[in-house]
Amino acid sequence: MGLGNCEVAVALLLFLSCSSSVYGDAGDTITPSQPIKDPEAIVSAGKKFELGFFSPVNSTYRYVGLWYSNISAETQVLWVANRNNPINDSSGMMTISEDGNLVVLNGQGEVLWSSNVSNGFYQSTAQLTDDGNLVLKAGLNGNLVWQSFQQPTDTYIPKMTLSSNARTGKKTLLMSWRSSSDPSVGNFSAGLNPLGIPEFFIWYNGHPFWRSGPWGGQNFIGIPGMYTSVYLEGFSVQEADDTFTLSLIRDPVFRATYVLTSHGKFIEQYWDYGKQGWEYTWEAPSTECDIYGKCGPFGSCGAQNSPICTCLKGFVAKNKDEWNKGIWTSGCVRMTSLQCDGIQNGSEVGKEDGFMKLEMMKVPTFAEYWSNPSSEQECKDECLMNCSCVAYSYYNGFGCMAWTGNLIDIQKFSEGGTDLNIRLAYTELVADNMRNREIIISLSVIVGAIAICICLFFSWKWMATHRERNLICEETLSSEAQDTIFDGNLPENIMEVKLEPVFKLQILETATNNFDISMKLGQGGFGAVYRGKLPDGQEIAVKRLSRTSGQGLEELMNEVVVISKLQHRNLVRLLGCCVEGEEMMLVYEYMPNKSLDAFLFDSLRKGQLDWKRRFHIINGICRGLLYLHRDSRLRIIHRDLKPSNILLDHELNPKISDFGIARISGGNEVNTTRVVGTFGFMSPEYLMEGRFSEKSDVFSFGVVLLEIVSGRRNAHFYSNENALSLIGFAWKLWNEGDIAALVDPAISDPCFQVEIFRCIHIGLLCVQELAKDRPAVSTIISMLNSEIVDLPTPKKPAFVERQSSLDTESITQSHKINSINNVTISDLKGR
Incomplete structure (x- = not known):
């Protein structure tokens, strides 16, 4: 066999191992002639779920259970058939009985569990769907007669519904395990209580233990954080024929489950592919006050x-x-x-x-x-x-x-x-008002006296120790700076913004070894960034304004004000600032892996970013943008999203950074006369007309997505004519049906081809020329998660061809003013 044939054979073997080694010859169906015997399993058609035999932690008993196919059963079992009747050895079997029911048998042929459908039927089959539902179908027409979603155990997953009938009292409930090693029915149950306005309850042996508060049409009123959780806000309660039904109206970004634990906790969790473990995002009850009554x-x-x-x-x-x-x-x-x-x-x-x-x-x-x-x-x-x-x-x-x-x-x-x-009673209200009036008068006098003393003390102390210093970070923003930062849309709650702590210059000089060159991490438009260590051992990154930089107090104050209100796992955390004399600095949490571009465009390091890590990074950026656009207290338009502004922590989790030109928006499109940003990542309506909105960030995200998938910089140009941007190159390959040529060879893998191509499709949707055609970030998340199966066909993107002589690599921190449609363009930064 020649060398070429050897390579083909190896590639074929690798593909077969990816597609079948994990699952063997497992199908998704159980029939009377095709049972599953311990340790066999069936796998759903899309390879999402697996049904087979397992033993809980610290137990030798065997059960038939259902779990995510690429997550070990030891980590999370979603459903258990014979939970109250374990098998003592490995002789168990799940099959279709003579009466057409789905059953679990032990080695002696005893029925340990049955779907227990009363009416006899024939030619039945059981199938595991890609929703995680085990369904039993009867007859030639395949009529649905039973499903595991109707008999859940302790776990709720998307596509499942929990129902409760106000007239009959019949409920579909989650039932906790007795312990982590015993899946039999425990002391806690959970589901909807339909009496009056529907509420979600946890019961302890039938007695109320915790409740969600009434369903208010969009959320449960008694769950304070329901609007801030990506997963919780997707729930819906519907009523039909006296039956209330709880469902999840959209899939989460990652595989998410809601588990009723053996201790009565209802936990929201999602699978973190980077950490290969479950991340817990919410639980109830969480305090003593959550216990019912x-x-x-x-x-x-x-x-x-x-x-x-x-x-x-x-x-x-x-x-x-x-x-x-x-x-x-x-x-x-x-x-x-x-x-x-x-x-x-x-x-x-x-x-x-x-x-x-x-x-x-x-x-x-x-x-x-x-x-x-x-x-x-x-x-x-x-x-x-x-x-x-x-x-x-x-x-x-x-x-x-x-x-x-x-x-x-x-x-x-x-x-x-x-x-x-x-x-x-009226008398109680009058007495209460009188008591309140007396208290207010007394407190006003006391507080006034204390305030005067405090003001005098701090005025004396400030004059004694700060005569020569002008700590600008402690001053309130001038009205001019506010107009610039908020583009005239000053939110009502802006006065609640608290500026970050002020660091002394001496502390930062010591932390960075007097800003030694060996501590330098990189250089940006603001200035140099240095690594440092505070006296308590905390590692930090110090962004120091260069005296030659065109940026200054305005950008520094903008970043402090904007990011001080933001707290999210996918946004970099600002620790404080320092302004003394001519020195202006921002202090951040330290990111050991620097920025995404340091990996993505480095031929030696890009191999560390396999497709799973890249997809994790894509989803993380989306979650950060969703928080900025929808879930944060102030709606933020970043305006400068690019790989160099996406930092990676020690586990390669993405964190969006650099909010120096971000703007707070009321949610509508904003006009500005000062366009700032990076060529190649700015949307056409923003670059040419000064109009920006959430869809401007979506355009930037689309460019970043194409860069992540292709491993190519948008700043370079492609094709034989040497006249196409990366967007144009991707569009050309899309129309030619050769989209595989765009994929970075470092991640080219038949196992992930569908997911990679889907991301390219989403990227092209994000860079469409008209803002109204681009999807919102929440829609992008659903697309990435395949909740939206059929994606629309993308229209021709903006900037398909190279824009005259504007090479993004050569336009770095240019401060020339160019007039385009009466819009001033400044700070046209490079990467």
Whole structure:
């Protein structure tokens, strides 16, 4: 055999090993003639899920379970068939019985578990779908007669639904394992409670243990962080024929599960491909106050308080001795009777009852729901007219909730929640107002005196120690700087922005060995970046403004203000700043692997970025952008997304950096007369007309995505005519049906070809010429995750051909002013 034939044979063997070595000859179906025997398994058609035999940790018993195909069963089992009847040895089998049911048998032929469909049927088959659902089909038509999604164990996955019927009481529930080594039914269950407004409950042996608060139309009101979690905000609750159904309306970025643990925790987790482990993003209950009814009727729980339980205003402890001992379950009772009580018992009628507003609350359980009134005032009036109504809450976009009887499971949040209005007697409200007025007057006098003393002390100290220094980082932004940073769209909550801590110059000089050349990490438009170590051992990166740089105080203050409000795993963390004399510096967390371009375009290092790592980086950049555009308190347009501004930590997790020219936007398109950024990554509407929006960052992301897949710089040009940009080169190959020629040889692998080609397709969608044609970041995430299966055909991208003489490599920190459509273009940076 010649050398060429040898190479072909090796390539063929590698392909076969990738596609079949893991799964052998496993199909996705069980029939009477094709059972699975321990240790055999079946795998879904798309290789996403696997069904087979496993043993839990610290156990020799065998069970039939279902798990993600490329994640070990020892790490996470999603569903268990014979959870209450283990197999003692490895003689087990799953097959189709004579009556058409799916069964698990031991070596003696005893039925340990059955799908238990009562009506007999024939010619049935069981199939494992790519949704992770084991379905049983009967007859020639393949009618669905049973599915594992209807009998979940302890884990909820996308495409699964949990239902509850208000009329019959029938529920589809998650049931916890008894322990980590015993999958039999444990003490905890979880699902929807349909009484009144639907809520998600965890029960301990049938008794409420934790609840989510009412479903408010888009989220559960009692989960404060539901709007900030990429996964939690995808839930939906629907009603049909007295049945409420909970479902996940979109797949998460990574494989995500929601697990009810044997200890009663409901955990949200996703698989981190880089770390090869589960990352936990949310859990409930998370504090003592989350335990159902912790403070009893009319008691409010505050996790930050000591003691955590207090009676609502107008109420006192029902059993003071128990309350003082920290036993709060007996709760509180009303101090002053309501006017309605006086009317009912025939006593003298007083003035009308009123309401005390409590803000950011987890509202009580079992609310009644009236038809949606047109205003909060109507909600209040309806409650006043009903003597049984003791509290109401008006939730925007949902409507009016009201409660009668005892108010159970109230909690005070530090964020989120909603307003809760408690009904009190008129005399109680008047007395409370008088007490508040006295307290306010007393506190005003005390606080005023203290404030004067503090001001005098700090004024003296400042004059004594800082006469010669001008610490600009401690000053408030000038109105001119604010107009530049926010482009005229000043958010209401900008006054809440706190500037980062100020570092002394001497500390940073010591940390960087007086900015020694050996500590230098790189050079950017702002200036040099140095590695350093603080006295406590923390490693830092110090960005030092060069005196020859065109950037200065404006960019420094912009970055401090913007990034000080951002906290996300895929954004670099700013630790502080330093401004002394002519020195201006920013201090960041240290990223040991520098930036993405240091790997991507280095022939020796790019091999460390295999496709799984590159796909992980792509998803990380997307999560960071989604946070900037949608989930952060201030909506941010980065405006300079490129590989050199994507840093990598020690595990090669991506972190978006360099917010010097980022802008805070109200969510709409913004016009500017000062265009800054990097040629090759700026969208056409921004470069030519000064208009930027979230879709401008999407364009930049599309260029970055094509660079990651191809391993080529957008700054170079391709094709025989030497006149195409990377975008144009990709578009040419796309139209020629030769997109494989774009893929970096370092990641070219038949195992991942479909996923790689899909990313190129997404990249071309992102760089389309018109902003309205580009997908939003949330849509891109769904595309990457294959939730959106059929992608639209991309239209012709912008900048397909090389733009006249503008070579991005040669335009580095140019400060010439060019007039294009009355837009000033400055700081046209290179890479």
